[in-house]
Amino acid sequence: MRHAYRVLVLRKMKDIKGFKGLYAITRDGRVWSYPREVFAKNKWKICKRKYGNKWLKLDNSRSYSSASLQKNDGHIYNFLVHRLVAFAYLPNPLNLPQVNHKNGIRTDNRVENLEWCTASQNKLHSIQVLKRGGFGEQSHKAKLTEKEVLEIRKKYKRKSIRKTNTKKLAKEYCVAPGTIRKIIIKESWKYI
Numbered sequence: 001m002r003h004a005y006r007v008l009v010l011r012k013m014k015d016i017k018g019f020k021g022l023y024a025i026t027r028d029g030r031v032w033s034y035p036r037e038v039f040a041k042n043k044w045k046i047c048k049r050k051y052g053n054k055w056l057k058l059d060n061s062r063s064y065s066s067a068s069l070q071k072n073d074g075h076i077y078n079f080l081v082h083r084l085v086a087f088a089y090l091p092n093p094l095n096l097p098q099v100n101h102k103n104g105i106r107t108d109n110r111v112e113n114l115e116w117c118t119a120s121q122n123k124l125h126s127i128q129v130l131k132r133g134g135f136g137e138q139s140h141k142a143k144l145t146e147k148e149v150l151e152i153r154k155k156y157k158r159k160s161i162r163k164t165n166t167k168k169l170a171k172e173y174c175v176a177p178g179t180i181r182k183i184i185i186k187e188s189w190k191y192i
Contacts, residue, residue: 012026012027013025013026013032014088014089015124016031016084016087016088017087017088019069019071021034021036022034022036022052022069022070022071022082023056023069025081025084025085025088027085027110027111028109028110028111029058029065029081029082029084029085029087029109029110030054030055031055031056031058031067031069031081031084032055032056033051033052033053033054033055033056034052034053035050035051035052035053035081036050036051036052037049037050037051038050038051038072039089056068058081060107062106063106064079064080064081064082064106065080065082065106065107065109066078066079066080067081067084068078078144081109082099082101082106082109082114083099085110085111085114086099086114086116089111090111090114090115090116092116094116096116096117096118097118097119098116098117098118098119098121098122099114099115099116099117100114100115100116100117100121100122100125101114102114102115102125104126104129104130104132136167136191136192138188143174143179144175144179144183144189145174146189146192148173149183149189149192150178150192151185152169152173152182152183152184155169156169156180156184157189166180166181166184
């Protein structure tokens with residue numbers, strides 16, 4: 001039964017561009033290494049080594065899955081798996097540069113979950129659909145709340161420039177003096 005499943009899956013794979021006959025990829029992001037013999041050289045002799053005929057173990061240590069592919073000349077290339085799936089299965093007539101995960105799960109590399117997009121579309125999807133990033137308090141980088149920003153502006157306006165120093169406000173709110181200046185001149189937190 002296991003062999004029949006393997007044969008069925010192997011028939012549905014597509015070769016990876018630039019690695020034809022060496023590696024193939026499935027619709028769900030699994031990478032297959034075709035069986036082959038590689039000549040390996042050490043200090044004493046050149047020997048033949050059997051390689052492949054297996055599913056590659058993907059590297060999931062970073063946020064995206066990646067695969068290391070080796071050509072017959074010994075050079076190793078690293079690729080993001082979602083891009084390999086997109087190149088193999090998704091048409092890209094507009095030549096868009098990025099691949100977006102529709103559900104936001106970066107290790108879900110199924111074809112149904114991927115789409116070609118621009119950088120701005122990818123960022124907008126992250127903010128609107130996945131509720132990541134954003135601005136103001138919703139930003140993952142925000143150190144201040146809207147209430148604190150309003151307090152900073154009031155304190156700065158209430159006292160004259162000589163009495164209230166941006167350095168004092170920065171120390172009070174545990175941010176950099178440049179952040180206080182940007183808040184005061186409304187370069188940041190513009191919408192308040």
